Amino acid sequence: MTAAPEIAAAPGLEQVLAGCVVLITADRRSAELSAALERRGATIRHAPAMRIxxxxxxxxxxxxxxxxxxxxxxxxxxxxxxxxxxxxxxxxxxxxxxxxxxxxxxxxxxxxxxxxxxxxxxxxxxxxxxxxxxxxxxxxxxxxxxxxxxxxxxxxxxxxxxxxxxxxxxxxxxxxxxxxxxxxxPPVDPQAVQDTVRATAAGEVDAVVFTSAPGAYAWFEAVDREGVTDQVLARFADASLVAAAVGPVTARPLLERGVDPVMPERSRLGALVRALVSHYEHDRTTELMTVAGRLQVRSRAAMLDGHVLRLSPTGLEVLRVLAGRAGDVVSRQELLDALPGCSLDPHAVEVAVARLREAAGQQGPQARQLVQTVVKRGYRLAVQPA
The missing domain is CATH 3.40.50.10090 (Rossmann fold)
Known part of the structure; x- marks a missing residue:
């Protein structure tokens, strides 16, 4: 298994969006928007839902x-x-x-x-x-x-x-x-729109950015065509997927779908970037507190006490399941079912947990205790009492 690539930090900027995959649905000025988000650590996917x-x-x-x-x-x-x-x-x-x-x-x-x-x-x-x-x-x-x-x-x-x-x-x-x-x-690359819509429904995207109302309508039409409307709306509802709109006009198609987007006070791209960064800064203060610090699991990476954990896809999925239980015990069989692929070997869970502990341990001795073994029952995340 190959570890996830290290996310390079931009000098002078806190990598608030490290591990976040952001989908940009705009055609015009997309390069400017992408660069601003990448400087904050985001990974960009670009698929304009329509073109001018x-x-x-x-x-x-x-x-x-x-x-x-x-x-x-x-x-x-x-x-x-x-x-x-x-x-x-x-x-x-x-x-x-x-x-x-x-x-x-x-x-x-x-x-x-x-x-x-x-x-x-x-x-x-x-x-x-x-x-x-x-x-x-x-x-x-x-x-x-x-x-x-x-x-x-x-x-x-x-x-x-x-x-x-x-x-x-x-x-x-x-x-x-x-x-x-x-x-x-119509979009220049309909296949890219289709692929990113499906990736969004599958949990591979953390945030979707909209800069025009027609573009937002077109994106949701693509969601409907792909038959993943329920999955996408469910992700917006449970906050695992964030929508960001440049202004109230752009936000209207989202609100009609019951999606409450992140939105800046002024309808400017720079303000939109700051609003999304601010959302994730606040999100980090309310995430799961563990014995090793605050933990946030995103679609492509996990942040532990402000640092990106170098995890394989398997380790990331194990951590995601454990974090979802917030300290409750997860059985080995449940973790095995969640692993990528179709392994039936219980030993695969032990290997995945060991590598997860190894990756977390690079953040310090306390981080090695992030995942605890519960004898004859499974594993749990070592969270701090409220």
Missing amino acids: VPHEKDAELAAVTRALIADPPAIVVATTGIGFRAWIEAADTAGVADELHAVLEQARIIARGPKARGAIQAAGLTADWVAESETSAEILDLLLTEGVAGQRIAIQLHGAGADNLDVELAAAGADVQTLTVYRWG
Whole structure:
């Protein structure tokens, strides 16, 4: 049996996520997100549930942009940062960037959240109002309350459409023009999505990170297609699997499934990483206390008193079963049934326990007492009394 590979520490950063396998479901900025989590010790699996597809009819987007320049809107709604930036870039390619900028300077610009506001500011413009909830519903409520009859409104659509914002405003008497800058498409690697969904259901993933609502919906659709919905939801429910969402809009598909995600106060990738790290920092303070220190068993490794134990898959599974009993005795037969493979030799349990003790003993003499033998009954984890 081969010991698990040693997890290298990033200089200056505590390896809070050591042993954690984190699944990233996002396409855009996934490398940045992966690097930030890896610096905290996480092992990354990457399988975007969908991808961003640029608008295929650039001529149509240019034509709509020119129409807005010729007949300027009173209100412009920016729904996403990436979409607004892409619109400005498309106008530049079409040679009408200056004209569009002049039109936007005269319009009332409404941003659907901080990301859209950031893109507006990057273009040298100012958002007149920001929907802090990042929902189209908040924008709709504002505009309908103020009244939009007879006003020309331009809406930059996000990948999933306009959430009926265009329909509702048109019904209220507005002259609505929509701009499709990008849309969501199928994943680049459907097999990777399928494999990681099954791995998540099987307990091989500790956390799943979501950065968009369409991506979250697509991931759960993949879960449903693979027939592992009950297993995945059960893991979320017992906290063996953690969901992390970048903001309230992204969290909505999870909440609809009864999953309560880790979520930062500000919808930023950096804040999302900090929120997930903070969750595991807190998790470590509430884990099982043993005679050798605090123990946390994760999908790929175990942490004992802040150190990663070098365990084979067999040793890790033995420790997982013992930790699940929290100090109660586990019979040799139960441990044998839990071992990877299909061994029927009771001696395999003795070997696995011996190697587990050896690995734990590298953390100090006290750690050698982590697993205790109960004569004629089995083994137990040496936990500290409450």
